Amino acid sequence: MNEPGPVVRPTILIVDDTPENLTLLSELLKLLYRVKAARTGEKALQICLGDDPPDLILLDVMMPGMSGFEVCRRLREQPRTRDIPVIFITSQSAADDEIHGLELGAVDYLTKPINPPVVLMRVDNQLRVKAAADFLRDHNQFLEQEVQRRTQELAAIQDVTIIAMASLAETRDNETGNHIRRTQHYVAALAEHLRGHPRFAAELDEETCRLLYKSAPLHDIGKVGIPDYILLKPGRLTAEEFEIMKTHAALGLDALEKAEQRLGMDVPFLRLAKQIAYGHHERWDGSGYPQGLAGEAIPVAARLMALADVYDALISQRIYKRGMPHAEAVQLIAGQRGQHFDPDIVDAFLFLQGEFQGIAARFSDATH
Missing domain, CATH: 1.10.3210.10 (Hypothetical protein af1432)
Known part of the structure; x- marks a missing residue:
């Protein structure tokens, strides 16, 4: 009897230019999830476009070079990365900043200093939502492929029927x-x-x-x-x-x-x-x-x-x-x-x- 394989834990990408914040969030999440870290927006995009993209991103806004807002915008432009949920974690607490982040496609917006239980709960909620969305997307893709396969089968049956009938007349x-x-x-x-x-x-x-x-x-x-x-x-x-x-x-x-x-x-x-x-x-x-x-x-x-x-x-x-x-x-x-x-x-x-x-x-x- 085959034994079930190991459970693959979701991957969380933490993007923050401050080492202390990376360490704090990594320690909080690593017992439940696989954790990756990036200190720049450019590195975050590189990871997301790689062979093992994350299931969710915790993204700082204020970073040198590419801001978190720009990272989020670029993620949404790419078919491979647009469905990865992004949660902003930032010291910018103004309502306009939060609205802007959500308009860019983020699923949540948390302010620093973080509340660890709240972070864990928000991450878990968004991973559940993503899992459900992935299931529906995969199921719809399967249904589309099945409809296409059945349609091709029916077309083939039609063609064979026509050929058989025409051949009967031909003989x-x-x-x-x-x-x-x-x-x-x-x-x-x-x-x-x-x-x-x-x-x-x-x-x-x-x-x-x-x-x-x-x-x-x-x-x-x-x-x-x-x-x-x-x-x-x-x-x-x-x-x-x-x-x-x-x-x-x-x-x-x-x-x-x-x-x-x-x-x-x-x-x-x-x-x-x-x-x-x-x-x-x-x-x-x-x-x-x-x-x-x-x-x-x-x-x-x-x-x-x-x-x-x-x-x-x-x-x-x-x-x-x-x-x-x-x-x-x-x-x-x-x-x-x-x-x-x-x-x-x-x-x-x-x-x-x-x-x-x-x-x-x-x-x-x-x-x-």
Whole structure:
């Protein structure tokens, strides 16, 4: 069985330029506390900033060089020393001096000649207060670290869930996992660029941009509900097959809503994921699906994904088509400004087209 270690006694620093006062206070305190002594303010600061700072300081005011008031002021300026309690012990008994000392941050003010029992009681009281404050500070720091750790855990669980769900859709689709990565980065680039735009600033704050990046991979999650003979068909779909394929938007919304219902709470990234999954085939002019929404009625998240998804579809090679050159895809999208796409999002895309090309190269289907 482990025996308890030795009790560490609090350390008191006595600062006084008079040797007799140092001796008197040291003899009074050394039976209960570890005692350090300094005859100048400069030496006191050196001790306080060292590896073994005191738990409390008894500080004279009138000293040659740096006064006790100046020592106290400097202690309060330093993060490492500002929480060390200071008790002034001085022959200056004027009320103005006492007020000034307390205004500088001292916890108490005693006048000489000292009354030993009073000094011991004041020191003990302030050490108790400091111990309680230290406990609360350490406890709050622990709680903050614990909240941060739990938050990181939840974020990691979210990320793993998104990756798992997106990977599930990916395994049943002719499109590659790099399509998911590319569109994710396209959306993030557009959102970040439009953050300062008057039309988008209210919705595209920093947190929303972060959640858009997280939720974008779920845009085609509904494809898990599309029959294989349509989803994996190595060629163009018939009109009837395309109508079935179009249901993936509603299937995606349904899957994400059920996930949210199971959680029993509103989850911000799932809210955006639902908007993207259900609305990224809507068109600015109202000719899209599944609802035929137009203009501002289409959620911003869906409008961003609409352009990102089309650009990637244009430049990507499929069994039934070649990949379109970047310049040709840019020209086609520019021609759909105000028809298929939000005009301001097209303008952002044209500004960022070099970045889009870089993302496409970085996550090309040839990447292993």
